[in-house]
Structures are given as C-alpha cells and as structure tokens.
Amino acid sequence: MTTAQHPLPSGFGAASTAEEVIKGVDLTGKVAIVTGGYSGIGLETARVLGAAGAEVVVPARDLQRAREALQDVPGAEAEYLDLLDPASIDAFAEKFLGSGRPLHILVNSAGLMATPLTRDARGYEVQFATNHLGHFQLVARLWPALVAAGGARVVAVSSRGIRFADVDFDDLHFEHRPYEPFAAYGQSKTANALFAVELDRRGRTDGVRAFSVHPGIIIDTGLIKHVDPEIIRASGTVDEAGRPIRDPERQWKTVQQGAATSVWCATSPQLSGVGGVYCENCDVSPLVTPETEAAWYAGEETPGVLPHAVDPEAAARLWEASERLTAG
Incomplete structure (x- = not known):
C-alpha cells in the first residue's frame, strides 16, 4: 500500500523558480520557520516567503552567519538551534511557543549529506539524527503552534537519494552493518518522506498537512562538501572548470529552481485538501512502478517516487521508532 501519488498537473515544471510559483500569494500575517534558512535553497525559501509577506524565523547553529545571510530578508529572525542537541530543540520551541504566535509554515530544509561516520552524544548516526530525528522532535515540540494556525503546512526536504536506501529498522545507526555514507544519506531521505506521510495522517484533522519534496540536484551549496570531487565530476553535473x-x-x-517545490508545497492553493505526498518539479510525483523502475534508475530526468518512501505502514513504524529515540 502507498500514498496516492497523482500529478495534478500544476502548470509548473522543473525550470520554475520559487518566485514564479508564489506569484499572487499573499502571506501577510503568516509565520514561517525555515530550518537551514541561511544558506542554499533554505535561504532562497526564506527570502521568497519573506518577500510574500511572511514573518520568517530561521533556526541556526551559527547565529552571526545566519544574521548576515538574512540581511536582505526584511524582518527575518535568527534563533539558536542545533538539530543534534535535543535540549536546544526544546529551548527553541519553548521560546517560539512563548511568543504566542501560530505557525503556518514549517520548512525542514537543513541537512547533511554523505558524511563520514559520526555519532552524536546519544550514539545516533548523525545523518539520520540531523535530517530526520532533529526535525521530528522540532515538529513534535511546535505542535501547539501548528494547530493554532488553523491550517498549517509542514514541508520535509527529502531527495532522490531515497534510491540509495530504505530505512533499516533493525540497524538505524549502523551499529551492526558496514557504514556507507550514501546509504546513510538515503536512509535519512527516505525517513523524511515517510515522516511526511505519517505526519499528514495524524495532523489532517487538526488542519496540519505535510509534504516531502525532491528539490533537484543543486551542487553549488554547502550540502556536497563531504562528497568526493571525483564523484561529482563523474556525475556530469559540472564542466571541466568545475562550474x-x-x-x-x-x-x-x-x-x-531548487527552492521552488518547497515553496509551492508550503503555499500553493492548488494543494488545498492534499497532503502526505512526495513532490518534485512543483507537482505531485508519480509513483515508480515495476514497469518504470528501470527507466527511473537509468535517467535523472524520469520523475517519480519509489514505493518504499511513501509506504504508510513503514511511515507508522518509523514514527513509533522516532518517538522512542527522542523520548529522552
């Protein structure tokens, strides 16, 4: 069983930009939080939401860097948060809830990619801990503000990295299997997609809808800093000069263009009454079927989401595991 993955179609596409998809949307009076909102596609997401009138809050480990990056986002706030530190997540959420503001948009854009094996203070593998568990805890703590919005959207930035791995429930933190950076990344990105499935199921009666997105391949951000340059060159995504x-x-x-799908999911009236789906190129992705799987793996231009990343049973199981892992 999987979620209903049916393109609308939206009228937008792979080349659409965040500014184009939000045109005509007025976010005056709305509040948005964008993790990772001070670099790469997160910064562009924050900028465009702010330009549309939203009050934007950006959690950051490096507050000085964040404030410098957000100078061109009028009224944007930077507040301290470390997704690997449960206490700092709680403190950030407590401060936000204390402000009495509802939370209309939460974009979970921060993340790590293909890092060497590293564990946090709890012993958790850091890609899973940062990309999934930190955001899981953040959403749980901010839940009252999301419900208070009377119609909120949560966007989990996943990736086509879902092709690298499913979630290994028997060894989430690579304690009993060899560590492979892209397998760990793929597990965390599959977790992002599954999180949106179960969050939407649990939240829809309270007006909270959730989406996961593949932003595209954007190599001129800090996300690829741990990736071997030879792998990047071999991918064909850069020219001879590395551009x-x-x-x-x-x-x-x-x-x-990379920020466009996140912004579309966060703001588009086309998605009214929709949720729990994986999106790319500013539309709901089709489901990869046995007939299309070979083409999907062979060509980046083939859209679609693998069934394991939108499986409701796996999503519910991941939610229960995440509650246990973040309980203390």
Missing part, C-alpha cells in the same frame, strides 16, 4: 551545468529537465537546477 555547475544547468539542465532542469535532468534535475540539475539553480538555487532558485
């Missing part, structure tokens, strides 16, 4: 090659139909996007 990014832009080809949105193959998912090789600019930052502006």
Whole structure:
C-alpha cells in the first residue's frame, strides 16, 4: 500500500523558480520557520516567503552567519538551534511557543549529506539524527503552534537519494552493518518522506498537512562538501572548470529552481485538501512502478517516487521508532 501519488498537473515544471510559483500569494500575517534558512535553497525559501509577506524565523547553529545571510530578508529572525542537541530543540520551541504566535509554515530544509561516520552524544548516526530525528522532535515540540494556525503546512526536504536506501529498522545507526555514507544519506531521505506521510495522517484533522519534496540536484551549496570531487565530476553535473551545468529537465537546477517545490508545497492553493505526498518539479510525483523502475534508475530526468518512501505502514513504524529515540 502507498500514498496516492497523482500529478495534478500544476502548470509548473522543473525550470520554475520559487518566485514564479508564489506569484499572487499573499502571506501577510503568516509565520514561517525555515530550518537551514541561511544558506542554499533554505535561504532562497526564506527570502521568497519573506518577500510574500511572511514573518520568517530561521533556526541556526551559527547565529552571526545566519544574521548576515538574512540581511536582505526584511524582518527575518535568527534563533539558536542545533538539530543534534535535543535540549536546544526544546529551548527553541519553548521560546517560539512563548511568543504566542501560530505557525503556518514549517520548512525542514537543513541537512547533511554523505558524511563520514559520526555519532552524536546519544550514539545516533548523525545523518539520520540531523535530517530526520532533529526535525521530528522540532515538529513534535511546535505542535501547539501548528494547530493554532488553523491550517498549517509542514514541508520535509527529502531527495532522490531515497534510491540509495530504505530505512533499516533493525540497524538505524549502523551499529551492526558496514557504514556507507550514501546509504546513510538515503536512509535519512527516505525517513523524511515517510515522516511526511505519517505526519499528514495524524495532523489532517487538526488542519496540519505535510509534504516531502525532491528539490533537484543543486551542487553549488554547502550540502556536497563531504562528497568526493571525483564523484561529482563523474556525475556530469559540472564542466571541466568545475562550474555547475544547468539542465532542469535532468534535475540539475539553480538555487532558485531548487527552492521552488518547497515553496509551492508550503503555499500553493492548488494543494488545498492534499497532503502526505512526495513532490518534485512543483507537482505531485508519480509513483515508480515495476514497469518504470528501470527507466527511473537509468535517467535523472524520469520523475517519480519509489514505493518504499511513501509506504504508510513503514511511515507508522518509523514514527513509533522516532518517538522512542527522542523520548529522552
């Protein structure tokens, strides 16, 4: 069983930018939180939401860097948060809840990719801990503000990295299997997608809808700093001088194009009454079927989401495991 993955169609596409998809949307009086909102596609997401009138809050480990990056986002706030530190997540959420503001939009854009094996203070593998568990705890703590919005959206930035791995419930933290950076990344990105499925199921009666997104391949951000340059060159996404090659139909996007699907999911009236789906290229992704799987793996230009990343039973199981892992 999987979620209903049916493209609308939206009228937008791979080359659409965040500014284009939000055109005509007025966010005056709305409050948005964007993790990772001071660099890469997170910064573009924060900028565009702010330009549409939203009050934007950006959690950050490096407050000085965040405040400098957000200078061109009028009224944006930077507040301390470390997704690997449960106490700091609680403190951030407590401060936000103390302000009495509802939370209309939460975009979970912060993340790590293909890092060497590292564990946090709890012994958790850091890609899973940062990309999934930190955001899981953040949403749980901010729940009263999301409900108070009377119609909120949570966007989990996943990736086509879901192809690298399913969630290994028997060994989430690579304690009993060899560590492979991209397998750990893939597990965390699959977790992001599954999180949106179960969050939407649990939240829809309270007006909270959730989406996961594949932003595209945007290599001129800090996300790829741990990736071997030879792997990047072999991918064909850079030219001989190391400059990014832009080809949105193959998912090789600019930052502006990479932020578009997150912004579309967070704001588009086209998604009224919809949730729990994986999206890309500013539309709901089709489901990869046995007939299309070979083409999907062979070509980045083939859209779609693998069934394991939108499986409601796996999503419910992940939710229960995440509650246990973040309880203390």
